[in-house]
Amino acid sequence: MSMNKVIVTGGAGFIGSNLVERLLKDGAEEILVIDDFSTGKKENLHDSSKVHLVESKLEDINDLESQFKGYDFCFHLAAGVGVQYIMDNLSDSLLTNIQGTHIVFEACKENNIPVLITSTSEIYGTSKEESWDEETKSLIGPTTKLRWSYAVSKMIDEFLALSEFEAGNLRPIIVRLFNTIGPNQVSDYGMVVPRFVESALKDEDLVIHGDGSQTRSFTWVGDVIDYFVKLAELKSFGEIYNIGQTEEISIKNLAQLIIDTSNSNSKIKFLSHKDVFGDKFEDPTRRTPNIDKIVKATGIKPGYDIQTMIKEIVEFKRQD
Numbered sequence: 448m449s450m451n452k453v454i455v456t457g458g459a460g461f462i463g464s465n466l467v468e469r470l471l472k473d474g475a476e477e478i479l480v481i482d483d484f485s486t487g488k489k490e491n492l493h494d495s496s497k498v499h500l501v502e503s504k505l506e507d508i509n510d511l512e513s514q515f516k517g518y519d520f521c522f523h524l525a526a527g528v529g530v531q532y533i534m535d536n537l538s539d540s541l542l543t544n545i546q547g548t549h550i551v552f553e554a555c556k557e558n559n560i561p562v563l564i565t566s567t568s569e570i571y572g573t574s575k576e577e578s579w580d581e582e583t584k585s586l587i588g589p590t591t592k593l594r595w596s597y598a599v600s601k602m603i604d605e606f607l608a609l610s611e612f613e614a615g616n617l618r619p620i621i622v623r624l625f626n627t628i629g630p631n632q633v634s635d636y637g638m639v640v641p642r643f644v645e646s647a648l649k650d651e652d653l654v655i656h657g658d659g660s661q662t663r664s665f666t667w668v669g670d671v672i673d674y675f676v677k678l679a680e681l682k683s684f685g686e687i688y689n690i691g692q693t694e695e696i697s698i699k700n701l702a703q704l705i706i707d708t709s710n711s712n713s714k715i716k717f718l719s720h721k722d723v724f725g726d727k728f729e730d731p732t733r734r735t736p737n738i739d740k741i742v743k744a745t746g747i748k749p750g751y752d753i754q755t756m757i758k759e760i761v762e763f764k765r766q767d
């Protein structure tokens with residue numbers, strides 16, 4: 448797949464900015480970044496004459512079709528992200544995820560551009576299945592637990608992508624990302640690793656929500672981007688892939704690892720979910736992907752283990 452002229456929505460965000468850098472390194476001639484800097488930052492984008500930045504909310508762009516003209520591929524990453532951010536901006540993030548994705552698809556259809564969309568492990572909800580593959584049934588909580596709105600909006604994106612594919616109108620690739628970490632991820636919206644690392648570097652308490660026994664798996668952003676690029680090359684249209692690491696760590700052990708790696712004097716403290724988020728919240732106890740499908744399709748296994756990831760993030764935050 449030709450990747451000379453590429454669109455990255457949300458390109459000033461955490462994953463987007465790492466992707467833009469990688470595409471430039473791979474020799475892309477022109478990258479169109481659309482970002483409203485709601486959670487992303489201009490500084491994340493290196494000055495390059497090859498990056499054309501449109502600073503706007505996606506939904507506010509009237510002539511997206513004509514802006515997309517002549518591009519080879521679209522990575523659609525713009526979304527309201529992060530449990531904290533979603534809880535604080537409920538209807539706005541819902542609309543971005545639904546309306547924003549809809550107009551991106553329309554513009555891709557008009558210009559015959561394939562699109563990769565970033566769905567999420569959240570859509571499995573609190574499934575008790577041992578290992579979550581792409582066909583695992585979802586167990587989403589009630590609508591009164593508002594955190595699930597993010598998951599459902601991403602499910603609508605998936606349905607929209609698959610129905611347009613079935614109708615022969617669009618060439619979508621769907622990836623479901625599990626917790627991704629790395630440089631340029633900020634702590635402001637409730638992401639656990641940057642939050643803990645920043646606290647540890649200031650010798651402040653690391654505050655765990657819940658009792659810390661909940662486990663998560665974390666994936667290095669560079670590994671995630673390797674998969675994006677490979678799936679685009681393979682033209683894996685109409686398919687869904689989990690992307691993540693299978694190695695699990697409890698949040699308590701994660702906190703300790705971060706304290707040890709950064710030689711910090713921080714202590715670990717616990718707060719109940721109710722104290723942090725109120726009654727409108729519930730949290731999965733574990734969340735681990737089955738990645739057989741993507742490993743088989745691409746021949747790539749995620750390279751970074753948790754120790755290496757934490758070491759690199761501590762270094763990055765120290766210099767930040």
Ligand SMILES: NC(=O)c1ccc[n+]([C@@H]2O[C@H](COP(=O)([O-])OP(=O)(O)OC[C@H]3O[C@@H](n4cnc5c(N)ncnc54)[C@H](O)[C@@H]3O)[C@@H](O)[C@H]2O)c1
Pocket residue numbers: 456457458459460461462463481482483484485486487488503504505506523524525526527528543547565566567568623624625626627628
């Ligand atoms: N980081 C993760 O662990 C993770 C996990 C699952 C899914 N995802 C998905 O990956 C994508 C990228 O996430 P990220 O972690 O880089 O988050 P991020 O918040 O850093 O990136 C999102 C970017 O989109 C921009 N944006 C948001 N709403 C917009 C709008 N209406 N118009 C234009 N720009 C807008 C933001 O300013 C930001 O730069 C998102 O779609 C997210 O749902 C991420």
